[in-house]
Amino acid sequence: MKKEELPQDKSALAGVTREVCYVKDSNGKYTTGLSTGWEVKKDALDNAWDDIHQRVEEARLAVKNGEKSPVYYFMELKLMDLIVLSGYTSFWQFTIKKHMKPEVFKSLRDSKLSKYAKAFEISIEELKNFKG
Amino acid sequence: MAKKFKHIQTAHCENGVATSLLRYHGLDYVTEPLVFGMGSGLFYLHIPFLTISNGPAITYRTMPGAIFNRACKALGVKVQRKKFSTEEAARIYLDQKVKEGIPVGCQVGVFNLPYFPPEYRFHFNAHNLIVYGKEQGAYLVSDPVMENVTKLSEEEMLKVRFAKGPLAPKGHVYFAESIGEVTNEMLKKGIVKGIRRNTRDMLHIPGNIGGVDGIKYTAKKIRIWRDKLGVRKAGLYLGQIVRMQEEIGTGGGGFRYIYAAFLEEASNYLNNDKLLQVSEDFTKAGDLWRQSAIQMGRIYKGRLNDQKCYNECADLLDEISGIEKEAFKKLAKMKL
Numbered sequence: 001m002k003k004e005e006l007p008q009d010k011s012a013l014a015g016v017t018r019e020v021c022y023v024k025d026s027n028g029k030y031t032t033g034l035s036t037g038w039e040v041k042k043d044a045l046d047n048a049w050d051d052i053h054q055r056v057e058e059a060r061l062a063v064k065n066g067e068k069s070p071v072y073y074f075m076e077l078k079l080m081d082l083i084v085l086s087g088y089t090s091f092w093q094f095t096i097k098k099h100m101k102p103e104v105f106k107s108l109r110d111s112k113l114s115k116y117a118k119a120f121e122i123s124i125e126e127l128k129n130f131k132g
Numbered sequence: 133m134a135k136k137f138k139h140i141q142t143a144h145c146e147n148g149v150a151t152s153l154l155r156y157h158g159l160d161y162v163t164e165p166l167v168f169g170m171g172s173g174l175f176y177l178h179i180p181f182l183t184i185s186n187g188p189a190i191t192y193r194t195m196p197g198a199i200f201n202r203a204c205k206a207l208g209v210k211v212q213r214k215k216f217s218t219e220e221a222a223r224i225y226l227d228q229k230v231k232e233g234i235p236v237g238c239q240v241g242v243f244n245l246p247y248f249p250p251e252y253r254f255h256f257n258a259h260n261l262i263v264y265g266k267e268q269g270a271y272l273v274s275d276p277v278m279e280n281v282t283k284l285s286e287e288e289m290l291k292v293r294f295a296k297g298p299l300a301p302k303g304h305v306y307f308a309e310s311i312g313e314v315t316n317e318m319l320k321k322g323i324v325k326g327i328r329r330n331t332r333d334m335l336h337i338p339g340n341i342g343g344v345d346g347i348k349y350t351a352k353k354i355r356i357w358r359d360k361l362g363v364r365k366a367g368l369y370l371g372q373i374v375r376m377q378e379e380i381g382t383g384g385g386g387f388r389y390i391y392a393a394f395l396e397e398a399s400n401y402l403n404n405d406k407l408l409q410v411s412e413d414f415t416k417a418g419d420l421w422r423q424s425a426i427q428m429g430r431i432y433k434g435r436l437n438d439q440k441c442y443n444e445c446a447d448l449l450d451e452i453s454g455i456e457k458e459a460f461k462k463l464a465k466m467k468l
Contacts, residue, residue, distance in 0.1 A: 001384060001419060012251035017279045019380040020143040022165070022389035024415070030165070030393035032143075034279070040429040041378045044371035045251060047432050051186070051368055079185075079243070080297075084255045087296030 003033050011037025012045065052079060064132025069105030071096065073130060074120040088119035137235050137264035139274040139281045143383030143390060144193075145260040147173070148276020149237040150200040152262055156235055157311045159207065164383075169394030170206050170322045171199030172330035174387055176346045178353070185254060187372030190350065192386035194333070196258040196299065200237075200306070202329075206322025207314050213306040219290050222303030226263060226289075229307065230271070235264040239304035241295020247275070247282045252380070257299040263289075277380055323398045324468045331460045344457040351449035358442050367432035370445070374425045374432075385418025392418060406466055413459035417452050424448040 003023040013019065018034040025031045059076040062068040075085050075096075082093040089096070091112075098104050099112075110124055117124045137156055142148030142164040150171070154162040168174075172194060179189040193199075204211045216222035229236045241257040242248055265272035270283040284292070293303045334343040341349050350373070357366040377386040392414035399407035427445050430436045 001389065001415075001422065012249040013380065016247070016249050017277065019277065020141055021384040022143065022393050023384070030389075030396050030411075038378065040425050041374055043429055043433050044374040045379075047368060047371045048185070048187075048375070049251065079254055084297035087300055 003031065006033045006035050007038040008035060009037045009039040009042060011042045013037055052076075060132050062132075063102075063130065066102055069100050069102045070127055070130040071105060071116055072100040073132065074116070074122070074127065078120055080119075085119060089115040091115065135233075137262075137274065140276065141279055142276045144168070144381045144387070145276050146196065146199055146258075147171075147390075149260045149262055150203055152274060152276065153235060153237060153308050154204075154207070154209065154311075157209070157308050159311070159314060163397065165390050165394035165397055166323075167203045168199060168387070168390050169330070169398060170326040171202040172326050172333060173199045174330055174391045175333055175342070176344070176386075177342045178346045178350045180341060180349075185372065187369050188350075188353070190373060190376050192377060192382065192388075196239075202326070203322070204308065206325060207311075207318060209311050210309040211306055212309045213304065215301075216303035219294055219303070222293055222305075223286065223290060225303075226271075226305060227266070229305070230263060230266045234307055235262050235274075237262055237306045238289075238293060239301035239306075240292035241297070241301065242292075243295060244288070244291045246284070246288055247278070255295070255297045257295050257297055257301055320401055323401055327398065327463055327468065331464045334456065334460050335464065344453050344460065347449050347453035347456070351446040351453070354442055354446040354449065358437070358439055363437050366442070367434070367437075370428040371432045374428050377421060378425055385421040388414050388418035388421055402468060404466075404468065406462075410459050410462050410466075413455055413462070417455050417459070420448055420452045420455070424452070 001021070001023050003025055006021055006023050014036065018036050020032050021035050022030055023033045056073070056076045059068065059073040063070055063073045075081070080088075082096055085096055086093050091099070099108060099116075113124045113127055117127050120127065135156065138152075140148065140152045140155065142151055144164070147164045147167050150167045151162055151164050154167070175191065175194045177191050182189040201211060214225065216225065226236060226238070238261055239257070240259050240261060241255065242259045243253050243255045245253065245259070261273050261275040263271045264274055270285050271289050273282050273284050275282060293301055295301060337343040340346070354370070357369055361369065378384065383390040392411045395407045395411035395414065399405060399411065424445055427441065427448065431441050431445070
């Protein structure tokens with residue numbers, strides 16, 4: 001890629017930083033250039049976020065319909081998966097799966113709920129009272 | 133007496149930490165491409181059956197930590213690394229090093245990294261930054277992908293150093309411990325070794341999911357994604373490929389341009405014009421990677437979505453695989 005071809009599109013990096021890219025100068029030698037972004041990858045990132053929002057919305061509905069517990073919703077909201085949530089709570093993944101069942105969730109003691117609340121950075125009340 | 137630390141912006145965080153730390157210790161000719169090449173940074177791997185952030189698990193570079201370790205080893209620089217079981221111990225250790233005036237590389241998670249744009253904050257735990265001081269309770273931070281230096285409070289720093297999930301940093305810090313004299317001979321040897329190891333990794337990794345064969349493997353998958361996953365999911369998968377390949381940190385073209393820049397530098401150090409030709413091959417590969425990104429973009433933007441478009445992406449990847457294979461074969465045959 002030539003230096004003058006380096007895209008300078010709008011992206012989420014605006015106002016934060018520009019990124020270094022390796023490009024060729026007019027003599028055909030490598031140099032670096034700064035780019036504000038590239039539309040192609042901005043679209044990819046936007047798509048990924050659309051998907052996240054959709055997943056969060058589906059999780060909200062699942063809680064509302066009594067299919068899943070709030071643990072599931074907040075896991076999606078915080079972009080986590082079972083591996084990450086297991087890391088933050090030190091619960092086993094299969095334990096977390098159980099806690100995602102509404103009837104099991106209802107019986108959880110505060111000591112366990114507090115681990116989730118901490119991982120999601122919310123209060124125990126917010127976690128317990130989330131109805132979708 | 134502490135030397136003044138100079139912030140250097142690079143494409144990739146790990147290359148950047150390595151470049152900055154080595155330059156700080158007096159090796160002022162060290163560049164990002166040189167570190168990347170001596171560390172045999174170029175790679176390709178598509179791990180089947182594993183999804184990351186609900187997309188395919190693909191990498192364009194070698195495993196975290198390897199580039200820094202290999203480059204330092206080649207230059208006879210000793211690296212000290214440490215992980216911690218408690219946050220308190222991690223904080224005390226970092227503060228001690230700061231007091232001693234030693235710039236320290238830290239592995240961090242980006243989900244809670246406050247100066248990153250929210251759109252970029254995923255649970256990715258292999259980001260690297262340098263702490264080069266402390267002022268009024270805040271750490272002075274040189275993050276290689278940022279244009280300017282920044283700061284993190286004690287609390288923010290502990291949070292990112294103890295991010296959880298895959299590749300959890302566990303407070304991981306590292307720094308160059310002892311630096312002896314680096315001769316021109318060592319440098320040349322390091323460059324040749326870097327090229328040889330990279331050639332081996334890309335051409336001879338067993339199986340069909342890594343190296344130049346891995347690129348073909350992805351091409352094969354892309355051909356069936358539309359039927360197997362449906363248009364929406366297939367689009368998300370292609371988007372993930374493009375992000376891994378082009379997002380901040382790769383220097384463009386899935387690290388291929390950085391590697392081409394390295395070969396250009398290597399041709400100077402080794403006085404070998406043939407390396408320049410191979411550098412051109414990798415520039416070509418980088419250009420085609422970007423062209424494939426544009427083609428994939430047309431699909432996930434919803435402009436095109438018939439099977440023919442997927443095939444065109446796959447064809448490009450097959451072509452790239454061929455170009456990189458030939459380029460590494462040239463390197464393998466070359467007397468260096």
